[in-house]
Amino acid sequence: MSHKYLFIFTIGPVQSFIAQARKTQDLYAGSYLLSYLTDHAIDKLKLKATSCEIIFPYEHLKSKPSRFTASIETEDVKRLGNELKQCVMDEFESIADAGVGIVKRGVLTSFKQQIRNHLQVTWVALPLEEEKYPTMYRDLEANLYAVKNVRKFEQLVESGRKCSLCGERDVLFYRGMKRAFLRNDAISLNHQPLRYMGNGEGLCAVCLTKRYAGDYFHSGYERDFPSTAAIALMGSLDKLDPNLLADYKFLFGGNFDDVLYYKDNLTLEYFKKYSFPTEKLDEAARQLSAIYAVKKQKNLRFYKYYAIIMFDGDNMGNWLSGKYLKDTTQLMDFHKKMTVSLSYFSDNVRNLINKPKGRVVYAGGDDSLALLNLDHLLPVIHDLRCAFPHFETLGHDVAGNMASSASCGIVIAHYKTPFAEALEWVRMVEEEAKEIDAQKDAFAIAVLKHSGEIRKAVMKWTYNDKSTTALIEEIVKALKDEEFSNTFIKSLRAEFGGLLDEKGKYGDPPLIVTEIRRLIDRSCTMTRNESEDKEAFAWRRKQTVDDMISRVTSLYTSSTSAENFFSLLDIADFLSREAD
Numbered sequence: 001m002s003h004k005y006l007f008i009f010t011i012g013p014v015q016s017f018i019a020q021a022r023k024t025q026d027l028y029a030g031s032y033l034l035s036y037l038t039d040h041a042i043d044k045l046k047l048k049a050t051s052c053e054i055i056f057p058y059e060h061l062k063s064k065p066s067r068f069t070a071s072i073e074t075e076d077v078k079r080l081g082n083e084l085k086q087c088v089m090d091e092f093e094s095i096a097d098a099g100v101g102i103v104k105r106g107v108l109t110s111f112k113q114q115i116r117n118h119l120q121v122t123w124v125a126l127p128l129e130e131e132k133y134p135t136m137y138r139d140l141e142a143n144l145y146a147v148k149n150v151r152k153f154e155q156l157v158e159s160g161r162k163c164s165l166c167g168e169r170d171v172l173f174y175r176g177m178k179r180a181f182l183r184n185d186a187i188s189l190n191h192q193p194l195r196y197m198g199n200g201e202g203l204c205a206v207c208l209t210k211r212y213a214g215d216y217f218h219s220g221y222e223r224d225f226p227s228t229a230a231i232a233l234m235g236s237l238d239k240l241d242p243n244l245l246a247d248y249k250f251l252f253g254g255n256f257d258d259v260l261y262y263k264d265n266l267t268l269e270y271f272k273k274y275s276f277p278t279e280k281l282d283e284a285a286r287q288l289s290a291i292y293a294v295k296k297q298k299n300l301r302f303y304k305y306y307a308i309i310m311f312d313g314d315n316m317g318n319w320l321s322g323k324y325l326k327d328t329t330q331l332m333d334f335h336k337k338m339t340v341s342l343s344y345f346s347d348n349v350r351n352l353i354n355k356p357k358g359r360v361v362y363a364g365g366d367d368s369l370a371l372l373n374l375d376h377l378l379p380v381i382h383d384l385r386c387a388f389p390h391f392e393t394l395g396h397d398v399a400g401n402m403a404s405s406a407s408c409g410i411v412i413a414h415y416k417t418p419f420a421e422a423l424e425w426v427r428m429v430e431e432e433a434k435e436i437d438a439q440k441d442a443f444a445i446a447v448l449k450h451s452g453e454i455r456k457a458v459m460k461w462t463y464n465d466k467s468t469t470a471l472i473e474e475i476v477k478a479l480k481d482e483e484f485s486n487t488f489i490k491s492l493r494a495e496f497g498g499l500l501d502e503k504g505k506y507g508d509p510p511l512i513v514t515e516i517r518r519l520i521d522r523s524c525t526m527t528r529n530e531s532e533d534k535e536a537f538a539w540r541r542k543q544t545v546d547d548m549i550s551r552v553t554s555l556y557t558s559s560t561s562a563e564n565f566f567s568l569l570d571i572a573d574f575l576s577r578e579a580d
């Protein structure tokens with residue numbers, strides 16, 4: 001006889017799929033694989049269970065998170081759970097097997113071993129009594145936590161040189177010189193296209209599978225997922241003649257990379273290092289000059305920096321556990337409504353972030369990761385926050401004035417900064433955004449300059465109904481339009497930077513406000529138009545200066561500390577100047 005169960009299924013290790021990446025394409029491949037495997041598990045569950053309803057996430061969500069919750073009916077839940085687990089393991093193995101193809105012959109046994117040891121699939125189930133759903137949901141969560149922590153996953157003992165992508169498993173494949181501690185059976189991939197493996201890289205079976213994922217998945221997989229340089233240049237390249245760009249790309253055959261749009265990379269040394277055809281160097285320089293001539297005409301910038309953003313809902317655990325609901329007996333219905341509202345949000349994320357604004361890596365419900373072009377960064381994150389669903393309006397009474405909110409971590413990095421490092425930073429600042437206060441609802445932004453200097457600031461999305469991102473955008477624009485020089489920013493830090501306490505605060509805030517007024521007035525660089533009389537100019541100048549003072553003062557008074565405020569101004573200054 002069939003029984004009803006509440007069932008949670010998870011696939012891990014999540015870190016390996018969405019954190020370990022040397023290139024944007026690795027990150028995309030990892031999150032695609034994870035989502036694909038979750039989909040695969042859901043499909044199998046629907047086939048094998050007597051009945052099945054997916055509660056979380058929305059079934060038709062394009063990028064799925066690493067877990068799902070379902071209410072199912074089955075005769076033997078233990079058998080079903082284990083069969084499902086085996087299906088996912090087998091599917092991963094066949095993706096690796098078919099994707100990497102014949103390249104791996106010679107290390108077949110080690111390859112299979114690494115693949116089989118990789119996935120950590122866990123499931124838990126409890127007999128479902130709908131009226132007890134809220135407590136069951138909490139119990140099941142606790143169960144899952146316990147199972148994950150108790151279970152000992154089989155560890156592979158390997159002692160060779162470690163993979164340059166994950167740093168965990170032995171290198172089975174490499175390109176370039178055979179380096180120290182490399183296993184004897186490791187295979188050279190010198191003759192494979194560079195997109196699978198760069199010079200000097202060494203990869204394990206799992207990481208090479210990510211590189212070959214595009215060969216395995218056909219429809220739906222973005223084989224041309226943009227690199228960091230492509231994101232940085234996206235806004236400007238979009239405004240150039242596509243034929244001009246196509247000719248330049250054609251010169252390099254199948255081995256083109258957007259880094260070749262930067263003049264300083266057209267050197268013999270660089271071409272040798274990254275295996276670009278050195279005999280094409282002169283012709284490349286000639287064609288690139290033609291591109292730069294048009295770029296200059298159109299007054300475009302070739303940015304070297306791009307942004308990674310990580311956006312997610314605040315207090316999701318509390319919302320899901322029903323902590324904010326007045327009547328928790330309706331939790332199951334609330335979950336279903338949350339799921340739908342979050343799926344609409346994911347669609348919005350995909351609609352908001354498209355070429356030339358950037359590219360979504362994943363948008364899986366409350367959790368999104370995307371790469372953005374700097375021209376579009378501030379408006380896009382503002383729009384994302386506005387689009388986040390209001391869980392308090394889903395038809396269930398919410399305790400107090402609780403309202404759903406979301407926070408965002410933003411990292412602006414140079415295209416040459418190791419991608420893994422930038423990714424680590426975005427996770428870090430995302431957490432800092434959530435630490436701003438108990439209400440969260442904030443964003444944290446860090447600029448990692450190529451020189452090694454770092455600037456970081458945390459702000460709420462709004463203060464007194466004013467959008468912080470809009471204020472920053474206006475300041476950036478005023479600096480870009482050369483209405484003001486950046487001397488007020490430099491002078492403020494120079495005057496007060498050394499006088500802050502250990503929390504970055506200044507003892508006499510009104511004094512800073514007075515200085516803001518004086519310094520902004522002094523740094524105004526507006527000049528009188530020919531058609532303008534003296535009075536009209538004085539009036540226009542005063543308006544512009546007053547507006548700027550009001551914006552900057554707003555940011556200061558709402559900032560958590562003077563240090564945070566100075567950093568925010570530095571970031572605005574950076575955004576206004578970042579050029580080629």
Ligand SMILES: [Zn+2]
Nearest residue numbers: 163166204207
């Ligand atoms: Zn690896």
